Amino acid sequence: MRIGTSGDRAADLTAAIERTGYYPAVVAAGVRAAVAGEEVVDYLVHHEPTIDRDEVRRHMTVVVLTPSRLILAHTDEHDADDLLPQPYTSTSTEAIALSSVKSVVVNRMVGDPASYEGGGVPDPAEAVVTIGWGGVNRIDLEPAGCADPECEADHGYTGVLASDDFSLRVSAAADGQDAVDALLGFAESLSARTHG
Numbered sequence: 001m002r003i004g005t006s007g008d009r010a011a012d013l014t015a016a017i018e019r020t021g022y023y024p025a026v027v028a029a030g031v032r033a034a035v036a037g038e039e040v041v042d043y044l045v046h047h048e049p050t051i052d053r054d055e056v057r058r059h060m061t062v063v064v065l066t067p068s069r070l071i072l073a074h075t076d077e078h079d080a081d082d083l084l085p086q087p088y089t090s091t092s093t094e095a096i097a098l099s100s101v102k103s104v105v106v107n108r109m110v111g112d113p114a115s116y117e118g119g120g121v122p123d124p125a126e127a128v129v130t131i132g133w134g135g136v137n138r139i140d141l142e143p144a145g146c147a148d149p150e151c152e153a154d155h156g157y158t159g160v161l162a163s164d165d166f167s168l169r170v171s172a173a174a175d176g177q178d179a180v181d182a183l184l185g186f187a188e189s190l191s192a193r194t195h196g
Contacts, residue, residue, distance in 0.1 A: 009040040013064065020047040022060050023075065023089055030091035031062050031073045038066040042189040044182055046168060046175075061168065065189055070096045070131070072166060096133050096165075101194045105130040106187045126171035127180050129187045133165050 017031065018024040042065040049058050057077060064071040075091040078084075108124040116122045141159035145151070170183045 009043060010035070013040050013043045013045070013062075016043065016045040017060075017062065020045060020060065022047050022058050023077070026089050026091065027060055027062065027073070027075050030075060030093055031064060031071070034071045034073055034093035034095055035064055035066060038069065041065045041067060041193070042186055044168075044186040046170065046179070046183075063166075063168075063186065065186070065193065067193075068098055070098060070101060070133075070190065072096070098193055100133045101131060101190070102134055103130075103132040104187055104191045104194060105132070106184065106191075108184070123172070123177055124180055124184070125173070126169065127183050127187075128167060128169045129183055130167040131165060131190070 013031070014028055017028045020027075044061075044063040046061045046063075047058065048061070049056050051057075059077075060073075060075045062071075062073040062075075064073070071093060073091060073093045075089055077089050078087065080086050080088075105128075107128040107130075109126045110116065110122045111125045113122075139159050141157045144155035144158040146153070146155055168183065170179045172180050
């Protein structure tokens, strides 16, 4: 179900979190608190295990679209340490007003494009969605130059300032085609709500 359909998808979101098996009660509680009773228009749940030396560590990202906000929730697991004597999770959430979202960048990678003849949308092998709202900016600098190959003058620097607040990459090989489709569907839902 996407934009244009009616109904709160909170129960679907909870079921998707539970299906991952990654501390579902902890993750759902953090997400529920951030959503704060608003209608869930759309969501994306991405469970990403990572290898840290000889250990597998898990990370969960939940992105929720409400009528007025974009909610980001990240949950990580940690080993016991000096502060907490037992293994623990940490969940951070961020709520962004949809009116603050400045860009939704979607990058689709389609394998063997020469064989695609139209008549629908090809299945991307992977996709990256980057959402910018101005919370984090990245600047890429490089030395500036001129057209004269003999010139040795210092022309200072030139660069690009890019909003890069949140980025998520999903591939069909690692996550399955359903995960790629879900990421693209969520990006479409978010784009439809932030066009004005």
